Amino acid sequence: MRAVVQRVQRAGVSVDEREIARIGRGFLVLVGFRKGEAETALEWMARKIASLRVFQDGEGKMTAALDAVGGEMLVVSQFTLYADVNKGARPSFDQSAPAEEARRLYDRFVELLRTQTGGRVATGEFQASMKVELVNDGPVTIVIDRE
Secondary structure: EEEEEEEEEEEEOOOOOOOOEEEOOEEEEEEEEEEOOHHHHHHHHHHHHHHHHEEEOOOEEEEOOOHOOOOEEEEEEHHHHHHHHOOOOOOOOOOOHHHHHHHHHHHHHHHHHHHHHHOOOOEOOOOOOEEEEEEEEEEEEEEEOOO
């Protein structure tokens, strides 16, 4: 499982020119799943992201977590996080979970995040062609892998 967590001032996602989700201060989380992903990876990742202390405290140090700043989360499924470009110029997605498996994992992951954050989690639309916009804060971008 792989997640790219971006600290944002705001973020939104649109499908077919229609905005489907928008958040203020918080995290934009792009998440991808490998074939055969374990439930324990989802649980670990949800806890890790919800507890990340990357918001500035009163002294300008990154010590505050999402809940401490009243932050929100926007989670977008992105199978391309497991693109393999080692051979040739066209990416291979052989490591990515098939759509049906990935949808189940994504739904469960969002459910776990909502439990961890008290429900302040918006989502993209699974398997849709989405337009994601954000104002990255910092910028702070963290890549988290769970084997």
